Every structure is written in structure tokens, then in C-alpha cells.
Amino acid sequence: MQPSPKRPTMADVAHRANVSTMTVSRAFKRDTSVSADTRDRILKAAEELGYVFDSIAANLSSRRSGFVAATIPSINNANFADTVRGMTEGLRDSGLEILLGFTDYNVEEEERLVGQLLQRRPEAIIVTGGRHTPRCRKMLANAGVPVVETWDLPSEPIGHVVGFSNADAGRLMAEHFVGRGYSRLGFIGGDTSRDTRGLDRRRGFIAALQDRGLDASRVIASGVPPISMREGAAAMVEMISRWPDTQAVMCVSDLSAFGALMECVRRGIRVPEDVAIAGFGAYDLAEQSVPPITTIDVGAHEIGIRVAELVLDLLNGRRAAEERIVVGMTPTVIVRQTT
């Protein structure tokens, strides 16, 4: 069947099946009152005409877009990918689709994107992180749909939160290092202007050192997020050059930790004997590398599942939209061979 300049509509199907357009509409839904004979006749007519349901028109008249919008900083980040997969699983039987946008770790881009996504009338909107431009914050507050902030634990949530404290995560690793007997500690990553969550991890790490009267100056803030393996490697070189007696280094992500580790392997620096390395995010990479990398797990996939649960509860009226729901996830250290 060749595409025609005018696509068949339900009116065409109705005409061919000798029913009303409303009956055709019912035939394309579940749980509607249509006799089996009528339904069969309608679906056959639709098939013959090459009819494709038009969800744009459906969305307009029902005032439901069928979308949940979600922003993540990067498409190629194992953590965010896991979270999106969790959301997808959680939403699978709901009929809702995820409309994804990528902010590139840029709050201005996030603002533009949120504006654009809101025009699609999502039934809920999920944003990564708890810091936004004032205008973005206002748009979200006025969206009139559930808003969920993830991967952070903002002190003034816009709507709901499924996340964890990045500062706590950094502090946790610092405590692990100290517990291991290390005292000359470094941090790699956490660009001050864009990766706000990485910066929080750094802050937590630094605060824990300061609380103990330890040197908190060994920080390499390398490059624009997300820090690559290569940048992690370069930062490790700089860390060791500037402070050769460094005993342990936390990297802002498993990606950068892997890069740092590989640089040590290249240079014959033994890990953890000569320097311990840790990351964040519990990527497969951290588990599979030789030696396996100590990391922090926040339950990336679980975050997605919980976000989807929350959104469905809010949309189905099982929870009141006016509630301020905070689902806290607990960062845990996965101790491996690099520390």
C-alpha cells in the first residue's frame, strides 16, 4: 500500500466499517464497550486502509500527552543510563512514555530544555539535580504537574525528591580512607561551575578532612564535566606531581577513577600500595577493571524505579500532589582492591 497525500483517519475507518468514529475510537482502546464482532470489523477496515492512530489528536482532546519528561546531563553515562532504564521499567505497563532531554551539565541548557519539554505537556517532569536557574525553577514550580528532582537532595525541593546527598557520599569515602589509615588525601574532579553534584561530593570530602584537621588542599579540578578517562588520567599525573606523597585519591566518577588507575598502571605505580584510588557510581567498569576499583553505590537503577513509582502514585491519586515527598537513597562504599 502506497502512502497517500492524505492519511486515513478514524472517520475513514468508521465509514468503511459502518460505525461511528467514537466506536472506532473505542475499538482502539482496552476496557471499552465494543462487541467482538464490531471490533473485528473495525480493526480489519483499519488494516485495509493502512490507518495509523494519531496520538497528537488524542493528546489534544484528552488533555493527556502520554509523556513523562526527564532530563539527564549526559546520554553516555552508565549511572544516568541505569536510572533511565529503571524509569522505563517502572513505567512500562502504564502507557506512559519517557521524553528524554540532555542538559550537558549546563543549567542554562537545562532551562531551555525544560521550557521546550513543558510545551509538550508532559504529565510529570523529572530533572537531574537540585540546582536550577531561577527561571527554570519558576517554570517547574508553575508547571502544574508532578516535579521530581533526582540524584541530589536539595534543601528546598521544587516538588518531590528521589535522591541522596552528594556531600554525604564524598564524606563517606573520606571516612573510608581515614578508616584505612590514609591521611594524605586528594580529590579529582568536581568542576565548580557546571557539575554541581560532583562539586557537592568534593565539598563533602573536603569537609570531612577539615573536620579531622587534615590537609584539604589536594584538589585537581580538571576540565569540563563529565570528566573523561583521559582527563582522569591527566589529573592523576598532576595530583602525583604536585603532591607525590599523596596516599589516597577519590575521583568524582568511576570513569575518571578508571583513567587515573590506568595511568598508574602505565607508570608502574602500584595501586593501592603506592596510592589508593576510589571512584563514585558503581559502574561495571569499576568492578571489572584490574584491580577492581573501590566506589560508592547510590543505586542508580533503583533511583529510576523509585522515581517511576512515585510519579505513578502521584498521577493515580494514590499520593497527593501537594505532598512534598522525599525518597532518600543511601550511598554505600563498595570496598574493592584499589583501597
Add this chain to the structure above:
Amino acid sequence: MQPSPKRPTMADVAHRANVSTMTVSRAFKRDTSVSADTRDRILKAAEELGYVFDSIAANLSSRRSGFVAATIPSINNANFADTVRGMTEGLRDSGLEILLGFTDYNVEEEERLVGQLLQRRPEAIIVTGGRHTPRCRKMLANAGVPVVETWDLPSEPIGHVVGFSNADAGRLMAEHFVGRGYSRLGFIGGDTSRDTRGLDRRRGFIAALQDRGLDASRVIASGVPPISMREGAAAMVEMISRWPDTQAVMCVSDLSAFGALMECVRRGIRVPEDVAIAGFGAYDLAEQSVPPITTIDVGAHEIGIRVAELVLDLLNGRRAAEERIVVGMTPTVIVRQTT
């Protein structure tokens, strides 16, 4: 401003700004005839009312969804992420957004997804791979919008193609191995039922061996795609157990190659001295690992850029929809230390 049960519409804005709804519509567009004074008054009224443009209604009346739909097998795959990033860049100034769907390397899921995406009336649709269920193929053929198949080079394209021959890629690596003097060669991955492109790479590899009268039986088809690092590691163990004299192994992806490499490192098997390893896909991981992994580059990012270019040319009438355009990408071997 509190969300109200009824969202303000252009009619409300028109009333407040004392103009027609059509003038309001013009004020929200570029390149329309609206005086500066009128435009300012309208935008001010919209801001005061908290008006959000409704793209659902716009899409219906203009018969343009503003979407380009794209399916990729997995969200967390560096190659597909690069391709999507290329598409995003290429489409950035066009006003078109990408509506992504994930097929999970499953042609039945692809069929369901394509059906769902087509209901959103995308202005073009991009699918990964050249093999589809018959029903999926028919839906695409009848979609009435540009269809582009990527990451493959099908012999009977549905519409257009931006891709490469996976078989050629496999063959290329086999030739590289032989050129290096290896003759006892193995292949890891390429599940026969789901990863059709991986299977093609395996077929090309095997065919090259058979052409040379070499043993082509050393194949480990491990697990459901995408093959993880862990599965690559396990497959390497099996490869070496079954054929201890294997000299070189191609893995279906850099992910599995990395897993295989790490397993060798764990076991003290020297790469490439004891066994050479190669992958596919030119992930950062392959470059950064120690030793860096020989791989095949197909230009994942460039594929995305070219797809976007093609789609825009087709939508803007610079190319005729009836043309069958095939943009071939050339796989190249990046020779690194693992071979």
C-alpha cells in the same frame, strides 16, 4: 503564581493583549509580520498569565510533530550514544527534537516501538540495523515519512541508509590478524538470534578465515546482547580453555574485548604476547585501557551527523523522498598494543 485548574491559552493572552489569537500565534514565532510594539505587549501578557505554548495543539493543526523518531538498541552503549549525540548536533538548529526509543536488541520490541513511535507522527524515523520483522518493515514502508536505516548496510533498504557493512568490519579485523602473522583465530560474541549486526561481524570474520583455509570453528557465542565486560571475560576463559593455542581473538564489541583483556591481566596471560585481542567500536575504553585495545572505528558520531544531514535534506526538499540514498561509512582498524 499558582497553577490553575485551567491553563491559560492563546485566547486568554489575546484577550489580555487586545489582539486576535492569530496575532498571538504570530508573536510566538519568528519571521512573522507583527509589529514590535504588539509583540512586546503580547509577550508581556503571556508572562503575566503564565502562559505556556501548547505544542500538542500546534502539531495537530500544522500537521507537523516537530519530532524525528530514532530507535537504538541500548541506551548505555558508547557507540549509539555517540550516534545520538551526532544526530542531536545535526538537528540542533532545525527546531526538530529527537524522540528516542530503545529496542533492547529485540526485533519484536522494535516492531512494538516503531508502531508506538509512528503514532506520534514523527517527521522522519531512524532505525538501527537493517533487519526487521515483516510487519515492522511494512509499517516503515507505509509511514509516508523519510526512513533511514543506520549501523548496517542492508541489501534491500526500506528507504535510505547511513551505515556500513558489519561483515566487512569482521573481515577487516580477520585480515589484520592474518597480516600480523596470526593463524589460529577466535571470535567472541554475535548471538545468532538478537544481535544481528554482531552476527554479521562474526560472519565476515569467519568468511575471511574460510577463504584462507583457516580453522573457523573457534567461536564463543556468549549470552544475550549486549555482551557485558563480565561476559566477555567469561567467554575468553572458555575460548582459552577449549582452544589453548589460540593466537588472536576478535570480540564483538570493545566492551567485551575489555572484559576479555582484564581476564587475561588477572590470569597473567600476556596480551598480545600470549594472545592478541581486538574489539569493535572505538570506545574511549579501548583507547584508555592498559594495554590499549585494537579496535574498528566506524565513525559513530559521524553516522549521527550524516543521518541528521540526510533527514534535513529530505524534509527540506533538497533531496527527493523517492530517492534511495545510501551513505556508506568505511570501517577502519585502529591498531593498538593488543595486537
Add this chain to the structure above:
DNA sequence: ACGCCTTATGTTATCGATAACATCATCTGT
């Protein structure tokens, strides 16, 4: 036999923006 309930189907205005056409005022050229 009758009334009520349930199931199946139909009718109609609407969702909110826009394409296509119409109208009016102003400016420019003859």
C-alpha cells in the same frame, strides 16, 4: 407483563493552535 439495569453504539461540542484567506491602513510610483 413491566420496570430497571446493563451493554452497545451514536451525537456533538470541544481540545488549542494554525493555514488560508480577508481586511485595512500606509506608502510609493506614475
Add this chain to the structure above:
DNA sequence: ACAGATGATGTTATCGATAACATAAGGCGT
């Protein structure tokens, strides 16, 4: 002075499905 062109704005039917309400037929209980 007049005619034609241009810019700014308005009018109206429409895009294609659906919510809300309406209608009719059949079955069941009294």
C-alpha cells in the same frame, strides 16, 4: 490624485480524536 503593493492584523474553518451525554435494545427480576 489615484492605483497598486506591502505590512499588520483579523476571521474562520480545520486539524483528528475524545469526553460527556444520549439513545436503543436486550436481559433479568418481580
